[in-house]
Amino acid sequence: MAGRDKQLERIKQQPANVRFATLDRLLQRYGFTVRQPRSGSSHYTYKRGRFTLTIPKHDPLREVYARKALKMIDEVRREEEA
Template sequence: MSKWDKLITRICNLSKDLRFDELRKVLESCGYEMNAPRSGSSHYTFRKQGCAPITIPKHEPIKKVYVEMVRQIVESEAENDEDAE
């Protein structure tokens, strides 16, 4: 199993030890663009045209609620890939 597959599996299992950079990598692979926070905030916003923006604080470890948001995106992207085939 590749590192990418392991990362996706950890997200789908709502792992508690995920890092911000891992979630960023997954969101950017799904077409989201990261916008850096302003004035010292730790909350990063990810945007994709046609989708609601997602805001994730850069704290370790990432809270389960944010991992759940990314899991929903991963699952919807997988469904879209299946529909395209």
């Protein structure tokens, strides 16, 4: 199992206890590009094709952001397999 898959499984098991850096690294490993915030904002935007997700930089992240990221990653994986 690849490193990104192991990290994905850990997040699926505990979506309420995810650090920003962990989710950031995972999204980038799945090909998402990141746009860092400008002056005073803490929100990072991740894009890949038709998928867009904005996440505030907080530790730990709220569970809703982890779940949204997991859903997008699952859709990306399905597209890669097709």
